[in-house]
Structures are given as C-alpha cells and as structure tokens.
Amino acid sequence: MGLHGSSLRWFGTKRSEGDLDGKVSAWCKRSPSYDHNWTDLHYAASRGDLHKLNILLHSTDTDSCDRKDFYGKTPLYWAAYKGHRACMEQLIGHGADVNSQCKHGSTPLHTVIGLYPDCAILLIQHGADVNQSDKWGVTPMYLAACNGHLDGLRLLVHAGAVMAYRNKVTTLCWVASLGAWPTGTR
Template identity: 50%
Template sequence: MGVKASNLMWYDQTGRTKDSFYIYSFKLPPPSFNYNWTDLHYAASHGNTSRIQEIIHKSGNKSVNYQDYYGKTPLYWAAYKGYKSCVEELLKCGALINIHCRNGGTPLHAVVGLYPDCALFLIQHGANVNHVDNWGVTPMYLAASSGQLEVIRYLLAAGAKPTFRNRKTGDIPKQLGVHKQFCDWLVKLSKNPPSLQQLCRTKVRERLGEPLKIKMTTLNIPTKMKAYVSLEEFS
C-alpha cells in the first residue's frame, strides 16, 4: 500500500518540543472540526464538487479563503488531495492561489510531487512558482525530490528559478538524479540566462498576478499570445 508524507504534525508521548516533531509517513485522515474546518474544507478535501457549488450558492464565497488551524484553505486541501475539479470550482469562486499556510507552503507546494495535472492547472492560473516556504523549500525542489520531470518543465516555463539542488549540500535529489540526460539539461539550463521570449512571458505573468487565466480573458491581445502566457502548450 502506498503512503504519502503528511505535513500534519503531532506531539509524541514524551512531550517533546516543537523542534523535535515527527512527520509521519502515513497518510492521515482529514482533520475534524476541532481544526477549525468549515463545510467548504470538508467538501474540498473529499472531492465533492457539487457540495462546493451548493455551499457557495447558499452562503456565498465568504468562506472560500477561510484558513483552518494550520492556515490551510479549502483550495489547499483540494490540491493536496489532487481533486482538480474542486480546485477549478474554488478558483471560479474567488479562491486565492498563493495564500500560504502556517508553514509557508502554498497549494502548489502541495501538488507538485504527486499530481502533475493539478500542478499545471494551478500554474496556468497564476500560482507563484518561486514561492519559498518557512524551510526555504520551493515547488521546484519538491518536484525534483519526487522525480516529477514534467512538473519541472511546467515550472521552468512559468519562470521558476532552477532550485533543484539541496540548499545545504548542493546535491541533486536521488529521485531526479537517476534521469541523467534530464539532469544534464537542467544543469546546462541553470548556467545560461533565459531567452528574451521566456523573460517576456515571466514578466507578463508577474504583472497580471492571480487569477491569471481569468484576467487573460479581459485582455485585448492575440489568442496565440494569451495561450503562450497561460502555458497552453502543455495542456
């Protein structure tokens, strides 16, 4: 049975301090209402798109960016579970892509190692590909640590810095290192400046901010340019 690392932290029975928390490798069940979850958190974490629509229709979008005990929004949990349809619905309702939790992680941090399609969707809608969490970890490094080659391509195309090495040791993660040809390409890429075309795409994305893809529909620019800025070539 596969397991996935969770960033939900618990005290052990010896009463150790925060610095000695363990991060268990077992996938934990969704938190209860004791963790300040709203109905929208529950619907998003269980992939219930129709329930999200029902809640928004009944109560409006006032709770769409509500942060739970961990500082995580319904969008974060939908992304963490890989429910792309819920992510899409929440974004339509005004969910903020780049809002971060207590640990500094964003929804993009939550998906890059496991759900490439969901990661691409967030990037296309304006997720900050260079956001650094409280431990100095970027989405790029998480993708590299999981060997997600396609996600790395998405991130680079959106203007991510090539932070695929361990900050302390300078080593390339083993999961990425096994792909020698790809690593050689990454190393070469990191030593050269981005093209003018790439710089333009990055600057336009930064200027527009989130929700990028929605804002793109209001711009009077050629369709091909919109597609390029939105990374439609990967769809």
C-alpha cells in the same frame, strides 16, 4: 497475528463497582474530537464532493473560499492535496487565492507538483507563484527535484521557475537530471 483474546484481560477478570470498566466503556462510546476549524467548504473540497461544494459556494460569501483551518490551510489547499481538480476549478472560479500559504508557508502548488500534474497546471494557469518558498526555503521546484518528478520539473521550468535554488538547509543540484544544463550556469 498480534494479541489474541479480549483486550479487557488487561483490566482483570473481576468486575466490581469502582473498577475501570465503566470508564473504559464510556470512553469507547465517545468519538474523538478533532476540531481543526474546518468549515463545510473544507470538508466538501477535501472529499471531492463537487455537488455540495457548488451549493456551499453559491450560498456563502466569497471570503469563505479563503478561510483557513487551524493549520492555515484553505479549502483549495485540501482539494489540491487530494487531487480533486474539479473542486479546485470551482474554488478558483469563486476567487480562491492560489498563493495562499499555510502556517509552514506551503501553498497548494507545493502539494500537487509531484503528484497531480494536471492540478499543478491549473494552479499555474491561474497565477500560482512557481518560486514561492515555505518557511524552510523549499520551493515547488525543490520538491519536484528531490522526488525525481521530471514532469513537474519541466512544467515549472516552462512556467519560469528559478532553475538553481538553495534552501535554508542544503543546495540541490538537479539540473543534470533534465539532460541539459541551462546556458550560463556552468
């Protein structure tokens, strides 16, 4: 499976001063630097570490709940993305904005609608905008429909989401997948 032997063969077998071995070994010892402006809250929420999250929430200011990383994503967004409902509850309880949008306009509801229905219910119960679109005009309803998530569609319909929607690229006709046409749309 794959390449056999040492990958150092690519650098030749002779070793002399000035060859790449010193540079390669120094490079291998360094860990990559991924600075996406994450706070400790981002890490705890993303990992589902409820204990650490509670400690951080009680020891920091309330504004830190909505602090955005390099991509504009909050700790609530990352907890939602990973499906950590208990962490989401704690963040919402400390004032996290359920409608916070990242750089692309996506919200926590966009991330959970097809994967974690219980997390979607939590967000909707706390005021998540079910009709919020991202920069491309994509709504949670559109995402659920495109991916065939009927439970998500039903949840959004019950929450008052717009039934017919056209994003900036295409029109999606998904209403038939629910088994009934809403009145006045035919």
